[in-house]
Amino acid sequence: MRKKPELLSPAGDPERLRMAVRYGADAVYLAGTDYGMRAFAGNFSEGELRQAVTFAHERGVRVYCAVNTMPRNNEAARLPAFLELLDDAGVDAVIAADLGVFSLAGTYAPRCRRHISTQASVTNYASARAWYDLGASRVILARELSLDEIREIRAKAPAALELEVFVHGAMCVSYSGRCLLSNYMTGRDASRGACAQPCRYHYALMEEKRPGEYFPIEEDDKGAYILNARDLCMIDHLDDLCNAGIASLKLEGRAKSAYYAAIVTGAYRHCLDDVCDGRPLDPVWRNEVEHISHRPYSTGFFYGPPGQYYEHARYIRRWQVAAVVTACDPEGNAELSLRNKFRAGDTLELVGPDVRPLSFTVPMMEDLEGQPLSEPRTPQMGFRMRLPRPVPPWTFLRREQEA
Numbered sequence: 001m002r003k004k005p006e007l008l009s010p011a012g013d014p015e016r017l018r019m020a021v022r023y024g025a026d027a028v029y030l031a032g033t034d035y036g037m038r039a040f041a042g043n044f045s046e047g048e049l050r051q052a053v054t055f056a057h058e059r060g061v062r063v064y065c066a067v068n069t070m071p072r073n074n075e076a077a078r079l080p081a082f083l084e085l086l087d088d089a090g091v092d093a094v095i096a097a098d099l100g101v102f103s104l105a106g107t108y109a110p111r112c113r114r115h116i117s118t119q120a121s122v123t124n125y126a127s128a129r130a131w132y133d134l135g136a137s138r139v140i141l142a143r144e145l146s147l148d149e150i151r152e153i154r155a156k157a158p159a160a161l162e163l164e165v166f167v168h169g170a171m172c173v174s175y176s177g178r179c180l181l182s183n184y185m186t187g188r189d190a191s192r193g194a195c196a197q198p199c200r201y202h203y204a205l206m207e208e209k210r211p212g213e214y215f216p217i218e219e220d221d222k223g224a225y226i227l228n229a230r231d232l233c234m235i236d237h238l239d240d241l242c243n244a245g246i247a248s249l250k251l252e253g254r255a256k257s258a259y260y261a262a263i264v265t266g267a268y269r270h271c272l273d274d275v276c277d278g279r280p281l282d283p284v285w286r287n288e289v290e291h292i293s294h295r296p297y298s299t300g301f302f303y304g305p306p307g308q309y310y311e312h313a314r315y316i317r318r319w320q321v322a323a324v325v326t327a328c329d330p331e332g333n334a335e336l337s338l339r340n341k342f343r344a345g346d347t348l349e350l351v352g353p354d355v356r357p358l359s360f361t362v363p364m365m366e367d368l369e370g371q372p373l374s375e376p377r378t379p380q381m382g383f384r385m386r387l388p389r390p391v392p393p394w395t396f397l398r399r400e401q402e403a
Contacts, residue, residue, distance in 0.1 A: 002242055004276040005249045008064070008164065009265045012254035013043065017052050019262035022353045022394045024269030027062035028052075029095065031254070032082060034075065035067040050089045062092040067105070068117035070098050083108035095140070096120075106135055113137040118166065123149070125156035128163075138162035138247065143171065143232075147244055147302045154245040162247035167234040168264060168289070169252020171300060230306065233297035235268060235289055238275040240302075259321050259396060260292045266353065284356055291351075291398070293317045318400055322348055323376075325387075325395040332387040335368075342399065343375035350387060352395025360388045 009025035011017035020028050030052060031043050044052055049065070056063045065086050071079065079101065086094060087109035094112045096102040097119035105114055115138040116122060116131050122139045131139055139157075141150060143166055154163055186196040206214055232252070234241060241249060249272070251264050270285035289297075293315045298306045321339045328334040342348065344364045351357040365373040365385045376383045 002245075002276075003247075004272070005242060005246050006062075007265070007268055007272055008248050008250045010169075010251055010253040010256070010261055011052070012256070012261070014048050014052060015258045016254075016256075016261040018055065019258045019394060020265050021056055021059055021061050022392075023262045023266040024353070025061055025265050027064060027092070027248070028056060029064040029066055029250075029254070031066040032085075034078070034082065035069050035071065035101075046085060049085070049091075053090045057090065063090075064093040064095055064115060065091045065112075066095040066117070067101055068095050068097040068119050070119075071101065076100060076104075079104050080108045083112075087111050093138070102134070102136070115164070116140060118142060125153045128153055128157040128161060132158045132161040136161070138164055140164040140166075140250065144301050146304060147240060150246065151244050163245065164248035164250055165241070165246055166232060166252055166300075167238075167241065167249045168232055168268065170295070171229040171232050171298075171306075229295075230298040231295040232300040233289055233294075234299060234302065235271050235286055236281070237299065237302065238268075238272055238281075242275060256293070257321075259398075262353075262394065262396070263288050263292050263351070266351075288351070288357075291319045319398050320401050321396055321398050323383075323397040325350075325352070325391055325393055325397070326382070327393060328387065328391050328395070330390050332390045333384065334387050334391070335382060335384055336397065338376045338379060338381045338383065341375065341377055346399065348397045348399050350391060350395055350397050352391045355389075355391050355395055358388060 006026040007024065008027045008029060009020035009023075011020050011028040011030040017028055017030060030049070032049060033043050033045060053063050067079075067083070067086075069075075083094070083105050091109075091112050093115045094101075094105045094109055095115045095117050096105055097117035102114060102116070105112065114136050116136050118140045120131075120139075121142045122128055122131065123142045123145060128139050137160075139161065141153065141163060145153075145165075150163065150165065157163070186198065188196045206212075234249075238249075249268065251268060253260055253264065267285050267288035271281050274281050274285075295315055300306055322342045323336040323338050326335050326337055342362060344362050346362045347359060348362055349357050349359045363386055365376065365383050367373050367376075368382050368384065373383055
């Protein structure tokens with residue numbers, strides 16, 4: 001009997017961690033203020049990291065900490081103290097790409113398991129075996145692998161070695177995310193968590209003796225996005241992933257919003273449970289991946305090279321968060337926190353942890369002093385509303401934007 005894979009969700013800061021946990025993650029991955037590949041996520045201070053581990057563990061959720069940059073000498077000198085902190089805080093695993101970091105983790109964080117980052121570009125069973133022999137409990141496979149290649153690695157790697165793959169989120173034109181383009185063009189080093197994403201830029205050609213005259217690099221009449229990539233989405237192929245013997249399905253997105261962390265986690269949670277319990281995908285939950293900000297989707301390299309996407313580098317953003325529920329009684333009387341303006345009479349949709357999307361017309365509201373309120377205006381302000389049904393905290397109210 002096949003084992004249900006772990007659902008591993010991004011936690012870019014404490015709010016996003018709470019959302020991922022509430023919406024069904026089996027494990028979350030995060031980073032401290034140094035050594036993580038998403039320097040512009042909120043990330044976690046020492047106190048926040050300890051609180052995050054406590055919050056997650058109390059709810060049966062594992063916590064993995066990314067220490068997967070390629071540290072320079074001065075950064076390596078500070079690593080032992082940081083690894084000791086992770087060990088003391090109860091982090092379940094350290095994600096490492098650099099051999100030196102991996103070795104130091106074995107010494108200074110002995111209670112943490114060691115996972116090998118996708119930055120290490122594990123593309124074959126020999127590499128997987130070698131990392132296992134050195135003490136790794138899991139390898140996060142390179143994103144360039146097909147399902148057939150993953151099946152062969154699973155068949156020829158040690159049975160005790162877990163395999164993890166990315167199944168959703170932003171893709172990168174570079175090999176397993178290792179890139180020098182950002183560093184060269186902007187001074188922001190992608191291998192140290194600060195990528196400026198110059199691969200998304202719209203490029204043109206300028207001849208040396210004709211400054212200021214720009215010639216389009218015409219892939220077609222829409223322009224040139226020669227390094228652009230679509231987002232990965234494997235929600236329709238979870239059965240294939242389960243049959244390949246993968247231990248963990250990873251959702252990209254530590255630099256994305258709390259709404260993204262919640263909705264993508266909830267979508268994959270319900271669909272993975274359906275697949276593993278022998279049910280067809282519930283289209284309501286499957287379609288939740290269309291309700292988050294994303295670029296056009298593809299299946300990455302799982303079924304062969306995905307081809308290049310030349311149309312544009314824009315995100316599809318059809319839905320906007322209006323408010324977040326902070327408390328709700330059994331009659332549906334809720335307290336909420338405002339995110340974007342709306343008013344009585346508007347049509348909103350609520351969706352939450354195990355709460356199926358439900359559309360409703362906004363009634364008159366009141367402020368926290370009990371005064372009538374037709375339109376909350378101040379960001380983060382608290383207010384009250386009668387919802388069409390009781391919902392748990394962390395439920396979102398959202399609306400579809402005009403195309």
